[in-house]
Amino acid sequence: MEQELYYTESIEKLRQKTMKTYKNAKFTAIIIAIIYLLFAIFIKSMSTVPLILSGKVALTDILIILLPSIMMCCILSITGFGIHILIASNKIKKYQNEFKRNYVVQILNSMPDFRFANYEYDKGFTYEEISKLSLIPYTIPTLLYSSDLFTGELNGINFKFANIETQKPNKNHAPITLFSGQIIQVSLFGGQKITSDTIQIIPTKKLKDLKSQKSNIEIGEIFNKEYKIFADSKDCTFNLLNPTVIKYLEDFIRKTNKDVYILFSNEYMYIAIDSQKILFNSNITIPATEQLDNIKTDTLIINKITELFSNIEKASNT
DSSP: OHHHHHHHHHHHHHHHHHHHHHHHHHHHHHHHHHHHHHHHHHHHHHHHHHHHHHTSSOHHHHHHHHHHHHHHHHHHHHHHHHHHHHHHHHHHHHHHHHIIIIIIHHHHHHSTTEEEEEEETTOOOOHHHHHHHTOSOOOSSOEEEEEEEEEEEETTEEEEEEEEEEEEEETTEEEEEEEEEEEEEEEOGGGOOOEEEEEEEEEGGGGGGSSOOSSOEEEEEETTTTEEEEESOHHHHHHHSOHHHHHHHHHHHHHHTSOEEEEEEETEEEEEEOOSSOTTOOOTTSOGGGOHHHHHHHHHHHHHHHHHHHHHHHHOOO
């Protein structure tokens, strides 16, 4: 209880400090700009006031004289704001990491059926893993970002979960996002090898964005032609993906209402969801203790997936 109270207090103090830094960033930039502008006006006035009094310079000419100083003021203001926002962003990142490492993990481990939850902010699925799996849309060359690695056990099933974003360069423009969501890896059938072949279920509309299909045989279409199945072996596919399993997958995908990518490989099943959001992120404007409902909402997706895996184990003929 004392440790829980310590975590709560330390996270809240860090949140308040982060908020203060963020708010101070814009005010500091404005103050820098005002000080520079006043200083510039003072310096310019030393030489222009006598000219105005003598009638040699019109008042409108003063604006022209001061224009470079005003422009420099804007540049300094933007630069100062950028520097302080960068500092604030680093503070926010540190807060998000501490929020997940201490508070979210603490909440997960206190929930029924969750065990051994752990978080590592600087780890995730590697480029090599993503490339080997051919699981989500990416092209070569590709910008790939993966972080926020959560591991643990839910309902007796080991899981590995991370946020993923892939982008492709776009000349003279911002990169194009191909995938932004999560990949969850789960060990099926007690870690026993379920297949030496590979089975993929891919959204039909996303096939053009994939580098390739890891599997080489197109088995067919499911879910009203919205998804295609690729596999190394038809026999293995029909053995694992029987009508009951297909029904479970179909229900899961439709309830998710997002693009979903599924892969069976060795003893693992992978599900990638293009959710367009980062799970377990904190809102720095709200106290940590008031974000419990948001954390529980984000855990629902992990619950649904482990439930799906459990149903597949029961229904599979493997």
